[in-house]
Amino acid sequence: xxITHLAIFxxxxxxxxxxxxxxxxxxxxxxxxxxxxxxxxxFWILGWLLLAVALMLAALTLQTAAVGVTLWFGxxxxxxxxxxxxxxxLPWQKSAKAAPRRAPRSKAAAHDDKPAxxxxxxIGLSLLAVTVAVCMAALLRVETMPLHRDDAIExxxxxxxxxxxxxxxxxxxxxxxxxxxxxxxxRFCETCDLDILRAYLKVNKPRALRASGVxxxxxxxxxxxxxxxxxxxxxxxxxxxxxVGKDGSVHRTSWPMSRVSPGSVAxxxxxxxxx
Amino acid sequence: xxxxxxxxxxVCARALALVLLTGIAAPxxxxxxxxxxxxxxxxxxxxxxxxxxxxxxxxxxVEVIDYxxxxxxxxxxxxxxxxxxxxxxxxxxVLFDVGPGSQAIVEHDEIGPPKSRDxxxxxxx
Numbered sequence: 454x455x456i457t458h459l460a461i462f463x464x465x466x467x468x469x470x471x472x473x474x475x476x477x478x479x480x481x482x483x484x485x486x487x488x489x490x491x492x493x494x495x496f497w498i499l500g501w502l503l504l505a506v507a508l509m510l511a512a513l514t515l516q517t518a519a520v521g522v523t524l525w526f527g528x529x530x531x532x533x534x535x536x537x538x539x540x541x542x543l544p545w546q547k548s549a550k551a552a553p554r555r556a557p558r559s560k561a562a563a564h565d566d567k568p569a570x571x572x573x574x575x576i577g578l579s580l581l582a583v584t585v586a587v588c589m590a591a592l593l594r595v596e597t598m599p600l601h602r603d604d605a606i607e608x609x610x611x612x613x614x615x616x617x618x619x620x621x622x623x624x625x626x627x628x629x630x631x632x633x634x635x636x637x638x639x640r641f642c643e644t645c646d647l648d649i650l651r652a653y654l655k656v657n658k659p660r661a662l663r664a665s666g667v668x669x670x671x672x673x674x675x676x677x678x679x680x681x682x683x684x685x686x687x688x689x690x691x692x693x694x695x696x697v698g699k700d701g702s703v704h705r706t707s708w709p710m711s712r713v714s715p716g717s718v719a720x721x722x723x724x725x726x727x728x
Numbered sequence: 729x730x731x732x733x734x735x736x737x738x739v740c741a742r743a744l745a746l747v748l749l750t751g752i753a754a755p756x757x758x759x760x761x762x763x764x765x766x767x768x769x770x771x772x773x774x775x776x777x778x779x780x781x782x783x784x785x786x787x788x789x790v791e792v793i794d795y796x797x798x799x800x801x802x803x804x805x806x807x808x809x810x811x812x813x814x815x816x817x818x819x820x821x822v823l824f825d826v827g828p829g830s831q832a833i834v835e836h837d838e839i840g841p842p843k844s845r846d847x848x849x850x851x852x853x
Contacts, residue, residue, distance in 0.1 A: 629781065634780055
């Protein structure tokens with residue numbers, strides 16, 4: 454995965470470099486001399502090709518094409534920025550700096566200017582470094598989608614199959630009145646989805662249809678819910694799913710909490726011990 | 729090149745702020761009903777309802793239903809968002825019913841005397 458990201462970044466950087474060499478203005482700044490017109494044209498085409506290859510790589514290898522395109526834009530921005538900051542640092546740029554096109558306003562002013570420029574330079578570089586670091590940290594933190602994790606449950610309620618998982622595997626979130634809450638996500642199979650009116654979730658077996666728990670939000674595809682967990686929850690407590698179809702039929706299924714939310718069960722055990 | 733570099737500085741700062749903000753923001757599902765019940769003494773139960781983010785829910789329906797399915801008590805939460813009722817003799821559960829698909833349920837076996845650790849004002853007589 455990281456290799457893919459690195460490849461997208463390097464390809465974008467090379468692509469931009471190609472585009473720069475392809476222009477009359479930036480070629481001398483980047484490589485120190487102006488290539489022949491035909492060579493510049495070739496570099497220009499190569500640059501676009503490399504950017505396209507980076508896009509293809511991103512769209513085909515990352516989770517979905519949409520994610521790929523978005524990440525490609527991100528890496529593109531970083532590559533562009535890197536080039537912008539790199540250009541003035543190239544050794545053959547120094548001579549250009551030493552001989553400015555504009556004459557300095559006065560000697561004193563030019564002298565005053567120097568420290569300020571130096572600090573701006575460092576601010577710019579540190580901003581870039583922080584941006585890269587934050588992007589890297591965010592990438593490392595990217596979690597698999599809940600329903601694609603190994604612990605997601607593939608189940609069936611009546612005729613409808615579905616996948617269910619807790620949204621995160623952390624302990625429950627303790628909210629108002631000290632009540633622990635846990636969020637879950639469900640997705641019914643493509644052909645079943647239209648048949649579902651509502652789905653409800655609750656810990657412990659519902660004692661009446663109207664006491665089936667909290668309804669999953671959303672009318673299609675990924676439906677989320679956040680439910681209150683009972684204060685005496687154990688690994689044997691059952692999580693009950695009630696599915697009501699548009700045809701009025703009701704189907705129920707359940708799992709032990711130790712199967713669905715082991716992290717939360719461990720948290721309750723810990724609470725019990727410290728009591 | 730240099731002016732370009734300086735012109736980009738505010739853009740960089742904004743992009744950085746955006747990255748930081750989106751990175752920190754966690755998924756939020758607000759307005760979930762929550763219900764907590766305690767035994768004030770061995771014959772009296774007090775429940776307090778509200779929403780996960782900390783709001784109270786005065787006037788919301790609460791029902792106490794026994795295990796035979798009979799509604800023992802149907803009231804609304806008081807102005808302090810609590811309801812006090814005599815403890816039923818049989819098995820029961822408390823249904824805090826905000827609206828269709830939005831509810832919280834507490835079973836009688838969860839209801840005990842408040843723990844000294846999380847003793848709040850409303851849990852006292």
